[in-house]
Amino acid sequence: MPSDGGHGMTALPWEETLWNGIALSHPADWEMLQFSRNTTQGRCAFADRHSFRLELNWRRVSAPPDWDRMWSDYRSRLLQDGTTPGDSLSQGEWQGLAATGTTRWSRYFPDHGLLLELVFIWPDTRDSALESNVLESCMPALPNHGRAFGMDWLTPDHWQLAKGDIKPAQASLTFHDPGHACELRLSRQGLVSVWLTDSLHEWLMKQIGTCTPISPAAIHDEAGHSVTRLEASQAEPMRPWLMRRIAAAAWICPTDGRLYSRIIRKTVSRFRQAGPEPLPLIRLSCCSEFHGE
Amino acid sequence: MKITHDTWTSMLQAVPHHNRASRTSTDSDGQVTVVVKNIRPRYLRPPLSWIVAYQPERRIILDPLGGFVWTQCDGSRPVEAVVDQVATRYALTFHEARAAVTQYIQSLVQRGVLALVIPQTGACPP
Numbered sequence: 333m334p335s336d337g338g339h340g341m342t343a344l345p346w347e348e349t350l351w352n353g354i355a356l357s358h359p360a361d362w363e364m365l366q367f368s369r370n371t372t373q374g375r376c377a378f379a380d381r382h383s384f385r386l387e388l389n390w391r392r393v394s395a396p397p398d399w400d401r402m403w404s405d406y407r408s409r410l411l412q413d414g415t416t417p418g419d420s421l422s423q424g425e426w427q428g429l430a431a432t433g434t435t436r437w438s439r440y441f442p443d444h445g446l447l448l449e450l451v452f453i454w455p456d457t458r459d460s461a462l463e464s465n466v467l468e469s470c471m472p473a474l475p476n477h478g479r480a481f482g483m484d485w486l487t488p489d490h491w492q493l494a495k496g497d498i499k500p501a502q503a504s505l506t507f508h509d510p511g512h513a514c515e516l517r518l519s520r521q522g523l524v525s526v527w528l529t530d531s532l533h534e535w536l537m538k539q540i541g542t543c544t545p546i547s548p549a550a551i552h553d554e555a556g557h558s559v560t561r562l563e564a565s566q567a568e569p570m571r572p573w574l575m576r577r578i579a580a581a582a583w584i585c586p587t588d589g590r591l592y593s594r595i596i597r598k599t600v601s602r603f604r605q606a607g608p609e610p611l612p613l614i615r616l617s618c619c620s621e622f623h624g625e
Numbered sequence: 626m627k628i629t630h631d632t633w634t635s636m637l638q639a640v641p642h643h644n645r646a647s648r649t650s651t652d653s654d655g656q657v658t659v660v661v662k663n664i665r666p667r668y669l670r671p672p673l674s675w676i677v678a679y680q681p682e683r684r685i686i687l688d689p690l691g692g693f694v695w696t697q698c699d700g701s702r703p704v705e706a707v708v709d710q711v712a713t714r715y716a717l718t719f720h721e722a723r724a725a726v727t728q729y730i731q732s733l734v735q736r737g738v739l740a741l742v743i744p745q746t747g748a749c750p751p
Contacts (some may be wrong), residue, residue, distance in 0.1 A: 526690055
């Protein structure tokens with residue numbers, strides 16, 4: 333969801349990415365091409381149309397690093413690679429080091445026990461204003477709120493991203509609750525006019541597999557988005573005393589023409605007497621007009 | 626630093642050309658078919674050719690996206706411009722279109738219907 337404004341000298345459209353509890357704004361044409369699912373330690377890399385431009389590294393640690401040693405090690409590594417380290421840099425709480433073609437910044441967030449590192453790659457000349465805007469925007473965020481690959485989602489606390497399957501025009505993210513009783517699959521698919529020949533209801537049924545509908549599919553209109561909702565139950569393989577309760581929704585966003593879907597599968601006992609358990613609160617939204625399903 | 630400069634830029638600068646020996650036809654539904662001649666393999670001689678028939682031509686039927694890519698790969702523009710055209714037409718991001726188009730072009734090159742001309746003096750990143 334590109335946005336504009338608030339970024340001073342750089343008059344490009346900007347976009348905010350929320351990933352693994354970290355918020356980061358960057359030019360909208362920088363796309364996340366590499367990502368880690370690990371919340372403790374990982375990295376993401378963003379590229380413009382010609383080359384990688386930014387690497388984000390994170391590590392959850394209980395104490396700040398020994399900065400002097402960290403920068404000294406980094407200087408040594410640069411020298412070993414034949415690169416001359418440049419000046420030390422600072423912006424607010426961020427500390428950095430310039431080198432030929434790159435700048436590296438690091439900051440520790442004590443309240444979150446989070447060490448962040450940003451590495452900018454400058455194919456031409458360094459853009460200090462752009463760099464400053466990215467640094468200002470990079471901070472801890474809600475761990476259960478994500479925004480990436482054109483989707484904006486909110487999951488219950490402590491849910492883990494178990495799988496990310498990102499292909500051209502086809503992004504799918506699978507989450508699990510801590511007890512693995514619930515599975516959530518969010519997807520966003522492009523080129524809909526090329527491959528979608530069924531109705532959304534038929535497409536959803538194919539995604540779910542063999543199941544028994546609990547109630548007839550309902551179509552709900554909101555802000556120009558026609559959302560098909562479906563509730564069903566499904567047998568649990570190898571465990572006949574259990575069943576899966578499924579709640580699914582799909583729609584085509586009129587803004588970007590992509591198909592969004594959200595499928596929740598919750599494993600429950602067949603013999604539960606007190607009626608169906610409530611499904612967790614989950615939100616997936618596609619654009620600023622539609623607040624999500 | 627774990628990031629290394631990727632080599633996609635050189636692919637973007639390459640110019641795709643149709644195989645001059647290929648023939649293209651478009652049916653009433655807009656489906657594009659490309660026909661290209663096969664080279665007769667040396668080993669395909671009697672008695673093997675009595676069993677395995679030689680196909681003098683190969684027909685490649687392109688899906689709508691492939692048909693659009695094929696029409697754009699006429700030697701007049703680099704892959705980057707083809708990617709931009711596909712991204713605009715199908716509302717994709719640049720890298721989504723790049724991945725789809727370069728994969729498709731590679732498959733057409735492997736099938737012998739497309740050739741890529743890579744500029745000698747291209748300013749590829751290190």
